[in-house]
Amino acid sequence: MNKEELRKYIFEQTKGxxxxxxxxxxxxxxxxxxxxxxxxKAETIVLFWSMKNEVKTHDLIPRLxxxxxxxxxxxxxxxxxVVPPSDAVIIVPGIAFDNRGYRLGRGKxxxxxxxxxxxxxxxxxxxxxxxxxEKVPTDSHDVCVNEVIC
Numbered sequence: 001m002n003k004e005e006l007r008k009y010i011f012e013q014t015k016g017x018x019x020x021x022x023x024x025x026x027x028x029x030x031x032x033x034x035x036x037x038x039x040x041k042a043e044t045i046v047l048f049w050s051m052k053n054e055v056k057t058h059d060l061i062p063r064l065x066x067x068x069x070x071x072x073x074x075x076x077x078x079x080x081x082v083v084p085p086s087d088a089v090i091i092v093p094g095i096a097f098d099n100r101g102y103r104l105g106r107g108k109x110x111x112x113x114x115x116x117x118x119x120x121x122x123x124x125x126x127x128x129x130x131x132x133x134e135k136v137p138t139d140s141h142d143v144c145v146n147e148v149i150c
Contacts, residue, residue, distance in 0.1 A: 003137050006104055010095050013130045014053045025128050026056040032149050033091065034063065038122055044069040044088035046121075054093045055126045073114070086120040092145050097125045101144035102136040115143040122146050 001009065014022070033039055045068050050057040064070045071088070073081045084090070092111060094103035103125055105111050115123060125145040132150050136142075 001137070003104060003107065006133070006137065007095050007107065010104075010131055011053060014128065017128075022053075022128070023056065027059075029055050029126050029128070029149055030057070030060050033060070033124065033126060036124065036149070038089050038124065042068065042087065042089040044071065044084050046071045046073060046084050046088055046090040048072070048091060048093050049074045050093065055128065057091070057093075057126075081114055083117060084121065086118075088121055090115070090118060090121050090123045090145075092123050092125045094125050094127050094131065096131045096133050096136055097127050097145070097148045097150075098133055098136045099148075100135075101125070101146060101148065102138050102142055103145060104136045109141070112141055112143050116141070124149060126150070 039045065045064055047057055047060060047064065047070055049072055061070060061072065071082050071084055092103065092115065094105060096104040103111070123145040125148040127148060127150045129150045132148065
């Protein structure tokens with residue numbers, strides 16, 4: 001499957017889940033994330049503002065800001081994201097991920113451009129279980145995450 005076919009396939013898989021199932025899965029993934037040693041130790045977390053069909057991150061924000069510096073980014077070509085300190089942990093969305101850490105985004109290259117500037121940062125991808133696939137098609141500019149939580 002090429003990238004566009006894979007996006008359509010994953011979106012169809014996601015549409016097959018109820019709103020409640022998506023919320024329950026999001027809650028489980030976010031709990032795993034909150035228990036992650038890298039998140040517990042990090043002073044700064046970079047977190048995306050989730051979009052439709054992504055793991056919902058909105059509820060994490062008030063929990064994280066209690067004792068962390070939190071940078072919230074959005075998927076927008078108009079926004080120039082802040083470059084965090086090198087020890088910040090980056091939470092990364094994706095349409096699909098594989099075990100090598102490659103991700104499939106929405107096709108605009110937003111996160112790959114952003115992540116390419118953050119080589120030293122630890123990156124954690126988050127996705128629903130059905131978004132983990134055997135192999136994401138890649139291009140030379142694609143940036144890997146260090147691990148994926150689903």
